[in-house]
Amino acid sequence: MENTFALKSWVPGADASGFPVQNLPFGVFRHEGDCRVAVRIGDYALDLLNLWRIGLLDGLGLKLSVLQNDFLNDLISLGDKKRKALRSRLQDLLSENADAIEREKTNRCLKPLSETEMKLPLNIGDYTDFYSSEHHARNVGTMFRGAENALMPNWKSLPVAYHGRSSSIIASGKPVSWPKGQICDSEGIPTIGESQRVDFELEMAFVIGKNSKQGNPVEMKKAGDHVFGFVLFNDWSARDIQRWEYVPLGPFAGKNFASSISHWITPLEALEPFRTAGPEQSPDPLEYLQKQSDWHFDVTLEVSVFTVDDHEEVICRTNSKHLYWDICQQLAHHTLGGCNVRVGDLMASGTISGPNKGEWGSMLEASWNGEQPIVFGNGEKRSFLKEGDVVCLRGFAEFKGVRIELGEVRNQLLARSEEAVATAERNILN
Known part of the structure; x- marks a missing residue:
C-alpha cells in the first residue's frame, strides 16, 4: 500500500479534484501535430515529453520515442520497476514540497484539459470480456431461463468470457452509431433491421x-x-441482435459495433489501497483459481443517461467489489490452456451489478427486459436507450480524505436512419 495519503500538491485544485498526486493516471494527447504521453493532475495534463526535454526526468531510462507516441504501450513495456520510478519522480515534482526551481519548470509543462485533445490511450491488440458478476448473471438468467436455472452449470467453476473485437473500441467522447443486424421478429422469422434495444453495460477493465x-x-x-x-x-x-445470435457461440454483432473506454488509465499503484475481499466463493474453485490474496477493489461506480433535453438520470450506483471472480482469477483462467497475453491487451469485467435494484449495471436489468420501464425525472419512460442519449460512466475510490477518480466514459448514441425512425413510429402508432 502506498504511504502517500498525506501528500498535497501545489497544482491549483488538484487535492480536491479526484485527480490528486496519489492518482496520476496516464493518457495520450495531441499537440501541434504529434501525440504525447501525459499524466493527469487536477484539471491539467502534465506533458511528460516536455518534462523529459528540460531534464526533469533524467536518469529514468526514458527515450523520446516512448513519450512522443500515439499510445502508451511502449511506456507500459518499460516494466514495473521503471514505471514505478517514473511515478515516484512525478509525485516528487507535483507535491507541495517540490524544489522551487523544479516546480516552476514543471508548471510550464501543464496543459489545461479544456485546451487538450485527448486520444485513445492504447493500441489494443486483444480484448476479452468476462461475465464475472453473479448478481448480473442471475438477473439475466432469471429473465430468460427462470430463477431455478439462472446460472449455467459451469458459472461457479470458471470465469466465463468471450473474445471481443478490439478494432471497435473507442475513447470517451466519440459518438456511437446506431447498431444494425439480424433480428428475429415476433413470428420467429429473421429480418435485417436496426436494433430496438440498445443498451449500455457498466464495466471496469x-x-x-x-x-x-x-x-x-x-x-x-x-x-x-x-x-x-x-x-x-x-x-x-x-439486446435484440444479441439474443438471436448468441446461441451457441456467444455474443457477436450485438456487441462488436462499439465499446468505449476512458481517456485515462489509472495505474494499479493508485488503487492498491482500495484492494478488498470479494464475495465468498462456494463451492471452492479448482486449485489453479484459489485466491492467494485479496484482488477485488472497493470502487464506487455510477451510470447516468443524459436525454436530448439535457436531463440527467442516474440509472445505477454500484461497486466493483460485488464481482464474484477477481482479476487474478480471470487472468489465470484466460491463460490456463497456454494462451499468451500481451502489453496493451484489455480484460473487461463484464457488467457489474449489485444485489439490489438501483445497483444493476444495464438497462436490460434496470427495466427487467422492458417489462418495468424506468420513469425518468423529466417524465420520459425508458426500457432501453433512445437516439441522442448520452451515456456517462463514472468511478471513484475514497479513503482518508483522498479521492481517486477513474475519469469518465461519455459517449452519445447517434440517431437512427430516417427509414428506421419512420418504421419505429409506424410500429408505435399500430
Whole structure:
C-alpha cells in the first residue's frame, strides 16, 4: 500500500479534484501535430515529453520515442520497476514540497484539459470480456431461463468470457452509431433491421502490463504482476441482435459495433489501497483459481443517461467489489490452456451489478427486459436507450480524505436512419 495519503500538491485544485498526486493516471494527447504521453493532475495534463526535454526526468531510462507516441504501450513495456520510478519522480515534482526551481519548470509543462485533445490511450491488440458478476448473471438468467436455472452449470467453476473485437473500441467522447443486424421478429422469422434495444453495460477493465509466454499459464500468485492499470469500460449492446445470435457461440454483432473506454488509465499503484475481499466463493474453485490474496477493489461506480433535453438520470450506483471472480482469477483462467497475453491487451469485467435494484449495471436489468420501464425525472419512460442519449460512466475510490477518480466514459448514441425512425413510429402508432 502506498504511504502517500498525506501528500498535497501545489497544482491549483488538484487535492480536491479526484485527480490528486496519489492518482496520476496516464493518457495520450495531441499537440501541434504529434501525440504525447501525459499524466493527469487536477484539471491539467502534465506533458511528460516536455518534462523529459528540460531534464526533469533524467536518469529514468526514458527515450523520446516512448513519450512522443500515439499510445502508451511502449511506456507500459518499460516494466514495473521503471514505471514505478517514473511515478515516484512525478509525485516528487507535483507535491507541495517540490524544489522551487523544479516546480516552476514543471508548471510550464501543464496543459489545461479544456485546451487538450485527448486520444485513445492504447493500441489494443486483444480484448476479452468476462461475465464475472453473479448478481448480473442471475438477473439475466432469471429473465430468460427462470430463477431455478439462472446460472449455467459451469458459472461457479470458471470465469466465463468471450473474445471481443478490439478494432471497435473507442475513447470517451466519440459518438456511437446506431447498431444494425439480424433480428428475429415476433413470428420467429429473421429480418435485417436496426436494433430496438440498445443498451449500455457498466464495466471496469484492466490493462495487461507484462507479456506472458505462449504455453505458460499465469499462476494466481503472479497474475497481479501482469496488471498495469484500469479503465472504465462501456460494452455497448444491441439486446435484440444479441439474443438471436448468441446461441451457441456467444455474443457477436450485438456487441462488436462499439465499446468505449476512458481517456485515462489509472495505474494499479493508485488503487492498491482500495484492494478488498470479494464475495465468498462456494463451492471452492479448482486449485489453479484459489485466491492467494485479496484482488477485488472497493470502487464506487455510477451510470447516468443524459436525454436530448439535457436531463440527467442516474440509472445505477454500484461497486466493483460485488464481482464474484477477481482479476487474478480471470487472468489465470484466460491463460490456463497456454494462451499468451500481451502489453496493451484489455480484460473487461463484464457488467457489474449489485444485489439490489438501483445497483444493476444495464438497462436490460434496470427495466427487467422492458417489462418495468424506468420513469425518468423529466417524465420520459425508458426500457432501453433512445437516439441522442448520452451515456456517462463514472468511478471513484475514497479513503482518508483522498479521492481517486477513474475519469469518465461519455459517449452519445447517434440517431437512427430516417427509414428506421419512420418504421419505429409506424410500429408505435399500430
